[in-house]
Amino acid sequence: MIKFEHVNKxxxxxxxxxxxxxxxxxxxxxxxxxxxGSGKSTLLRSLNLLERPENGQYHFxxxxxxxxxxxNNKTILNLRRKTGMVFxxxxxxxxxxxVKNVMEGPVQVLKQSxxxxxANALTLLDKVGxxxxxxxxxSQLSGGQQQRVAxxxxxxxxxxxxxxxxxxxxxxxxxxxxxxxxxxxxxxEKDSMIIVTHNLEFARAVADKILFVEDGKILFDGTPAAxxxxxxxxxxxxxxxxxxxxxxxxxxx
Amino acid sequence: MDSIWHIIVTSTPQIxxxxxxxxxxxAIISFALGLILAVxxxxxxxxxxxxxxxxLKAIAYFYVWLFRSTPLLVQLFIVYxxxxxxxxxxxxxxxxxxxPWTAGIMTFSLNTGAYCAETIRASILSIPQGQWxxxxxxxxxxxxxxxxxxxxxxxxxSLPPLSNxxxxxxxxxxxxxxxxxxxMFEVSQQIAAQNxxxxxxxxxxxxxxxxxCTILSWLQGYLEKRTSRYIRPAx
Numbered sequence: 305m306i307k308f309e310h311v312n313k314x315x316x317x318x319x320x321x322x323x324x325x326x327x328x329x330x331x332x333x334x335x336x337x338x339x340x341g342s343g344k345s346t347l348l349r350s351l352n353l354l355e356r357p358e359n360g361q362y363h364f365x366x367x368x369x370x371x372x373x374x375x376n377n378k379t380i381l382n383l384r385r386k387t388g389m390v391f392x393x394x395x396x397x398x399x400x401x402x403v404k405n406v407m408e409g410p411v412q413v414l415k416q417s418x419x420x421x422x423a424n425a426l427t428l429l430d431k432v433g434x435x436x437x438x439x440x441x442x443s444q445l446s447g448g449q450q451q452r453v454a455x456x457x458x459x460x461x462x463x464x465x466x467x468x469x470x471x472x473x474x475x476x477x478x479x480x481x482x483x484x485x486x487x488x489x490x491x492x493e494k495d496s497m498i499i500v501t502h503n504l505e506f507a508r509a510v511a512d513k514i515l516f517v518e519d520g521k522i523l524f525d526g527t528p529a530a531x532x533x534x535x536x537x538x539x540x541x542x543x544x545x546x547x548x549x550x551x552x553x554x555x556x557x
Numbered sequence: 558m559d560s561i562w563h564i565i566v567t568s569t570p571q572i573x574x575x576x577x578x579x580x581x582x583x584a585i586i587s588f589a590l591g592l593i594l595a596v597x598x599x600x601x602x603x604x605x606x607x608x609x610x611x612x613l614k615a616i617a618y619f620y621v622w623l624f625r626s627t628p629l630l631v632q633l634f635i636v637y638x639x640x641x642x643x644x645x646x647x648x649x650x651x652x653x654x655x656x657p658w659t660a661g662i663m664t665f666s667l668n669t670g671a672y673c674a675e676t677i678r679a680s681i682l683s684i685p686q687g688q689w690x691x692x693x694x695x696x697x698x699x700x701x702x703x704x705x706x707x708x709x710x711x712x713x714x715s716l717p718p719l720s721n722x723x724x725x726x727x728x729x730x731x732x733x734x735x736x737x738x739x740x741m742f743e744v745s746q747q748i749a750a751q752n753x754x755x756x757x758x759x760x761x762x763x764x765x766x767x768x769x770c771t772i773l774s775w776l777q778g779y780l781e782k783r784t785s786r787y788i789r790p791a792x
Binding site: 352354377381384385387388389391393395396397398399400408409412413414441442443454457458461 | 685687688690691692693694695696697698701705706709710713786787788
């Protein structure tokens with residue numbers, strides 16, 4: 305289980321995370337929603353230490369990190385191995401083929417033999433529906449395909465948690481569906497996922513728990529049923545605004 | 558008076574021999590050493606400012622500033638003619654005496670290294686931050702990220718400007734004539750002094766430099782193609 309206690313982070317004068325306390329359960333899907341610039345990505349990126357909060361406690365299973373203390377490299381690397389990250393912009397390594405992208409972590413970090421890593425990579429690529437693209441370069445793939453490779457790349461490290469930062473925001477709707485199907489499958493397999501998304505329909509479908517973040521604060525921390533059925537006024541406004549976006553998307557399809 | 562054709566036919570092999578013996582080896586060795594120096598300097602300049610890295614950073618900044626702010630010819634003169642007068646008790650009481658070959662390669666390496674350091678630093682900076690983040694996210698160390706992810710991509714970006722520097726260096730080796738190295742330009746001068754045909758001789762040596770640099774441009778094109786295979790062709 306992951307737990308944040310009283311975590312704070314500022315960018316200059318701007319408070320990005322304000323006294324964040326919450327838990328992320330294993331084998332569950334937690335969805336983080338909120339308006340743009342609310343701090344939801346910062347929260348996610350703090351979980352694998354791409355961002356470094358100024359203070360607060362981070363519990364990862366038996367490990368505890370005090371953000372106020374300097375972190376040693378070993379702790380950082382160890383934690384990053386246990387958390388996979390999928391980015392909005394995919395961030396595949398463009399100079400490596402698809403299969404080599406997936407093998408890179410296992411071979412370089414986990415020191416698996418290239419043969420084992422390749423066999424595993426091909427299994428994962430098959431799982432995300434891209435076995436036939438193993439030898440292609442990322443630039444030859446669509447955005448949706450690249451994001452599925454990025455998911456396979458993070459799964460290859462066999463992480464305890466997979467963090468996804470707006471994984472479909474850069475995709476056209478028809479490409480988005482392919483990525484969402486993969487994530488839905490992972491959720492059904494009880495992988496531990498933490499997803500930042502604007503897609504409320506998807507949130508409703510996969511979330512075991514929803515966090516609503518605004519101005520760096522958690523304004524809601526609970527079940528999807530409570531979030532969608534008994535929203536506070538602020539959440540109701542947010543849902544209404546998002547729904548309008550969804551309707552207008554439908555109209556332009 | 559010999560016909561121009563005869564002069565060209567008899568001089569070309571002598572100049573080309575000097576090219577094979579001095580110009581090309583000096584350029585290649587200096588560039589190889591300069592590149593190593595450049596990568597190290599670029600990495601130091603990009604490193605965070607803390608601890609003993611601040612001292613290394615200061616040295617790197619000073620080195621690049623010094624070699625980009627003074628003429629190469631003057632640098633050659635200082636190293637070859639000047640250093641013998643640098644007499645330090647205990648360390649080198651008789652000054653630093655370098656043979657022309659060592660002095661030349663040292664100066665050319667340091668000079669081209671300073672320029673290439675900036676090229677490599679810029680090409681490392683041109684790789685999107687997301688590449689670092691993705692590599693860190695799969696648990697790589699900074700060294701692994703640099704070696705496996707950033708430098709291979711930066712190498713492709715830096716290929717055209719580095720080729721510029723190399724081609725520039727090939728021509729700059731003509732300055733080695735001033736520190737008694739019998740390279741291509743020096744040979745053409747010696748022949749011109751005998752046959753009183755400076756126009757023919759210097760045009761001939763210019764043509765030979767041009768041929769050499771043209772071959773290098775082709776090589777650059779080939780390498781660019783090879784290292785860009787993963788890039789989608791421009792629309």
